[in-house]
Amino acid sequence: MRIRATLNALALRLDGNETPELLHKALADLPPLPLEVEVAGVVGQGVLEALLELGRERGLQLRPPRGEKYIPYTEVIDQTVRSGVRIESPGTLVILGDVNAGAEVVAAGDIIVVGKLRGLAHAGATGQEEAAIWAMSLEAKQIRIAHHVAQAPAGEAGARNPERARVVNGQIVLEAWGRR
Structure with missing residues (x-):
């Protein structure tokens, strides 16, 4: 108190x-x-x-409770997430490997993939629009942040460069990050 x-x-x-x-x-x-x-x-x-x-x-x-978003901890997965596997975290999730197509990673905080993100990623799953998805190569067909959903355009390959996805003005946008 x-x-x-x-x-x-x-x-x-x-x-x-x-x-x-x-x-x-x-x-x-x-x-x-x-x-x-x-x-x-x-x-x-x-x-x-x-x-x-x-x-x-x-x-x-x-x-009403202040706008504080409590993210309890960061969870690190030190391997590739294979197709058919679903990983959920009440905090931020760091994947040291790829997230293969058919795999799902869901986190209340950010999702950081030190590898290729081809599977489904849902950051801010409990409503945090401030969450972001970071990947060395963002090749996912669909990503989600809070209640927002973005799908890759048909037939387009991912940028193959580090990118960050975040919500801006009610829409998910992709931005390059890292080396330029």
Whole structure:
């Protein structure tokens, strides 16, 4: 739990580790300003009841979670991903090898392929439009970033140079990166 004072309220961020007693104790000696509450974790029923009780006394406003995107870690796969294999990661995914056609790599964060990307790649799978797909050779027929989908034009071969795919103005764009 974090508490900070704003001009007209106490901003309270609940992380999910709070108890009703801890909530009452933390606010006991603070001025009786209204509460602006952001819930960033799983909060139990007792904490919600205590929060509603405090809200009746002080005033209460719920705030949506800030735009923070928690990506827990980077996972490294040190081999080629073969056709028929699906790899999912709650963080960023680094493949040290190729992603063959028929293989799928899905990550909540970025996908970085140090090799050829021929299979399906879905970066930002939990909605992070800021995610990107990086590959030494981007030859995939389809890539996805968050809810955006891009397909390679029919009959066109990939650039065979390092590229980055990212979302710009609601569309996936490819950009060269690395040596020029």
